[in-house]
Amino acid sequence: MAPPLNQSNWIYGIGDTPMSNYTDDGSPPAELIKFVTTDQQSAKYTVNTANNEGQSTGTDWGTEQWIESHDAEIPFSIDPTMLMLTRLLLAAFGQKVTTSPTAGVTKNVFTPQDAASRQLPVYWMGEQCGDRHDALYPSCMLEKATFKGEESGKLNVAGNFRGSGQQLLGEDVDIVKETGKYYLKNTMSEIARALAATPNTVAKTYACGLQSFMFDVDNAADQKVGYDPGCKRFFTANDPDSGQIRSYHLFGKRKYGSKYVIWLEDSAPELALLRAQTELNLKMGMYGKTITGAYKNMFEIVMHLAFYKSVDLGSKNGFTTLEISPDAFYNEADNKIVSVTTQYATPA
């Protein structure tokens, strides 16, 4: 027997663009983009079974077991490049506007997908361990994601994809390196706020005060939904005994939350506002290297109306450390909730 390979031999991949529809899993993509995770977790693949234990078999034990369904969960943690971040944001939000504000620059604005369709874009994902393991998982929907920056580290995204339950082995799809990689770091961050009474005029900046941030997207997908008997989708086509796979995987009651740890001067007027729970709109941005002219690599999150908890973590040398946990609310003034922007050099 060949010696086992090491954990460091594992690589992961994701489709460059979403699948054309949830059930279009008949033809794998020619290649996947390398998905360089920080935690090297492989997919959690589950075959759900049932048995007849407790039925009138005449014994204390079950005598039969059968397959009901399949499930594929792909937890991940990644320090994404700008392009990977954009891919994950499309998976998380489902709706984007793309423009080119000037030659060589691409800008995307993501907003929560309109509920006219509750199916978010889904991706092919894959994993390989040398030549010993090669698996593809179609129809992977991003159920949850946390975008975070801490201290001087890179922007990190941790989350959870879930596929249809289909698993294709031995397809030998190429997993190729990303090109034109650029990363954002928490040292590029800034946070600004305005009173919600003046929507979209986020102005005041907490200079030098942002220690860490987290932004959570929870698409509240019900994992039981999508195993629809009438759809007759099975692990092996036309073999009902091979177990069901999902026909769709829909978002539920979505929620966008965040957490910021900031420093403020004890005398700062913002401190009184935060302690008074004054509603705000918030903008957290990471601004990286200039692409051209005034255009920079960029990642911005705007909450158009935020209510929050504010906790004083302590005061030292004239500065108070605060943990603010804003949740996004629907702003009836401009019909907006959350908008997220990425901007990067247009790939060649």
Added chain:
Amino acid sequence: MSKTKTLALSANAPKVDFTIEIGMDFSRTFKPSDAPFHIEKKWADVLLRSYDYFVEFEETEPEAMTLASLMKLKRDVLNAKAKEFNISEPEKLADKKAVAEAILQAAKLPAKAADGADAAETPSDEKSGEETEEKEQG
């Protein structure tokens, strides 16, 4: 009843080409020079709800349509307008003039009014009259 809506760009819309993707079912690039846009009603409503880039296009009253005004439209816009008047497969008609004349006929308007020439024959098609009425109610 029409299954499309016509959207124009608002002052908030990008001044350059932009692409909107909604889930896996809708993706379209909007070129400001191509406005107004004829869009399936379901997605037009989503665009109006989700973005302040669009406003519902104020259709020219049928009575104000002339052969000349219709001939100024791009062929795809003209075809979309023809479908609003329940003219099936306008893209198969020979040229823009044929489409425009079919629209005017459906709207019970003189096909050559814009040219100042002979008025078109009065349409006798009962169906076209019903369609016009339906549109006005809408």
